Amino acid sequence: MAASITLKKVGKIIGGKTILAGLSFGIEKGSLVAVVGLNGAGKSTLLKLLSGFENPNYGQVFLHGLDMNKRRNETRKLIGYVPYENDLDPWLTLEENILFNAELFNVKSDIAKKQIRKYSTLLGFNNQLNQTAFKVSGGIHKKTMLVRSLIHNPDILILDEPTGYMDAESIRLTWDLIKDLRGDKSIIYVSNSLNEIEQAHDRILVFDNGKILMDGHLDTLLESTIEYHQFQIEFELLTDDLYKQLKNIPTVVSPNRLDNTFHFYGRTRDVFFDVISKAPNEKKIDLNLKKLGLRDLLDSEFAGKGLD
């Protein structure tokens, strides 16, 4: 598939500190890409560079093959950007805020109004369009910014925490819309909600210290990086001696305890039986076996050193 966004050795230094270090990757047209990482990993900076909000210190960003630095005006029309913080004009109504952007991008008023009705209905805030921006909640701000970013029908959507400040229903409606837009638009977003990312992505970029640590679909990442199962056994009484015995079982990986619960990982399900056989007479209260998810992947032990 053709690349929608291409980064070539892009770097960003802020206050002498390297925020992004020589990033090179491409994003396919129509794909939904999630960016995750710890605070300060460089996720938001990456979005700012992609949106044209900031320039890289070195390297190049191409959108549809156009160099963002040299073809600013053309590339800006390709982008819809939703920042993390609310940047709406507080004294305009929500509709006026969006219409203002439509005017800036020379979208005809009647077309813009139709689009506003369509998207605001999908996102469930069409009855609040006439509210002044400072009077509505953070979730509504976020929805308004999302519609604003779509008003000029950009090919690329860049979203910083697209469901920030939203309630559960709003989150569902927003993801329904974003998933609907996938295929037609390339979407790259940052989110700290790992559950949401697990549900909505074609690809995940895991960031650490301004570099891409992992890149791929969650299933692929889990397969390639950690073929582990996660186990949890709650004993009636987990003594220190028993804990020492259990954690010294060679097949047990990354053991730890919380009160009477023994928590560990293993490459195969058989590890579970190894543990059970070491404590045949201890009373067990609860058992849990879980398939690993994104949170496990991002755990520093996983992302940094791996389980081994």
Place this chain on the structure above:
Amino acid sequence: MIKALIKRRLWLWKNRLISSISIAFIFPILIILLIIVPFKSIILYSLSGIIYESWVYPGFIFLITSIGIFPLLYRDFFDLRIHQKLLANIALTPYSKSTIIYSYLVCAILEAIFFGFIAAIIYSLFIPTNLIFLDYSILLFLVTLHLFLLGNFFITMCLSINSISIMWIAIFCSFIFITLGNGFILEFEFFPQIMESILRYQPFSFSYQSFHMFLSLNIVDWKLISITLLIVYFWILFNGFFLRKKFQQ
């Protein structure tokens, strides 16, 4: 872009109609009552022998428009900028930064001229004026030129300062300078000679001096106008560059 900014400004006026209209009327009345009325009791005639209240009329229009241009520029380039609203979004639209600066100036000048128009009507209710259509046309042109220059100054000031307390001190100083340092209500000859020379050669007074030269001698001073135009042009480019630097773009 200018159309978008004007529309937004109209929406803002509509959303804050009572306060906006009130200020448009109260402000010129305050200037008349608190500055012009007491001054005309002190300075009966200008140094060229014209009744003070007639002499001060163009200065009054310059003064009102000079202050009238400020709210829009302050709001967008300082208030909303330091609160990370709106301006950042505008900076992502497909326009050069100089175009953004120019468009803002045009929009702010139109608003200031609207303030000036209301002020002129109010003034003429209190004090009769004897300007003819040509005088008004030249006045409009020179006020616009003056506002382009002053607007650029306000934009630079708003972009340079990031602290509200410093901003307020800067605004206070600027307004004192605008009111008293441009010859709008006090002739330069009232100042000591060195001050007079400095004030006469500072570019913010060029347009006003040109207008008085036109009124008294019927001469359009193209030299002063050209210098002002040149400063305006380069200042717009500078502010565009400055805005770009502010956003690290």
